[in-house]
Amino acid sequence: MENYTDYTLGAGAGYAAYVGSKKVLNKAKKPYVNKVIQNMSNYSEAENQVLKKATYDAFSKSGLKAKKYYLHDINPDNAESMANLFERKFDAMIKGNKFFAKLENFRKKLEELKTKIDKIKKTKAPNKPSVSKNIKHSGENLAQKIKNPQNVNIDGIKDNINKVGDSKISDKIIKRDNKVKLSKQIKSVAEGKNAFCSPITRDIMVNTDKLSSASFHEMGHALNATGSKAIQALAVGRHVTKLFIPIILAIGLLKPKKKDGEKPQGIIDKTTTFIKENAGKLTFVALIPTLAEEGLASIRGGKLAKQVLDPKLLKKVNKGNMLAWTTYLAGALVTSGAVAFATKVRDKMAS
16 A cells, blocks of 8 residues: 555656646647648648638538537738627626536636636745755645544635635636636637637638638638537537546546555445546547547538539539648647656655
8 A cells, every 4th residue: 555655656646747748749749730730721822812702602501500610711910809709798698507507607716716826825935944844744634634633624724725715816817817818819810810609609710812612611610510419429528528538537547556466345436446447548438529520510611612613623622621620639648648758757756
């Protein structure tokens, strides 16, 4: 059985390995993603004009306008006003939908918790002698408190947490951060580096002068969101299955490794042991709905493009969207690889 110091060091080292490896892998992936975006915008001026007209023609033929979807042409001149419009629409839709309201409320609570943790870290940072000594001390201290529960001041802990996080301040920080993220996303579209579809507000954002080729894929997302119940379930499910990744990672980092010959006991132990031993694979499985929905969006977008483009230009557009799909595949491999690596580092460190 691991002692508390080894247990804490193992979990801490494993999480550091997850964050570090993901950053390194994402950095290595970035040049490829940039090359894909460049490929998707590598059209002559004449081709861009054809694609721009084809985007609006495809949107008219798609039936999305009747489903109250909107196609927005974003450029540097209207980016700020569009960001403000999108923010207002997003807030209104969240308030009017119980499921999304609960989801947004849960996300806000996570953001508040993160803000509180960050403040605690900053407050305590000067008093820390070293990371390793502090982790060791925390593990030993935790062991003493568990042995002597009467020493734990629960009310004191609650008071400290309440003092650290002023909910009004947290709300302002969260709203400001959301606006910054949204502004960056819209700015990225205005620069022709991205395009996106928001099923919540029923908006398709694209710069038709620089990245019209991506508009068909984004219309494909809109068709998925308004398609059959099975396809709609896939479109929503991709966001739900992603929520399992932190759980898989937590089990991988917190569950002690079984010794040789040691068998799991009971349904919970068997389940968590299975998750830990297959953390990387299960993470990839959790991302399969995302890969499937992205692929389906490209297929349905390609069918729309086929109605308005000549075969030569259609082939070029479909190739670009196929390459864009491989960036999602690369992302899934990065995340699942980072989780698997973190679990192995945790066990090595703890042993």
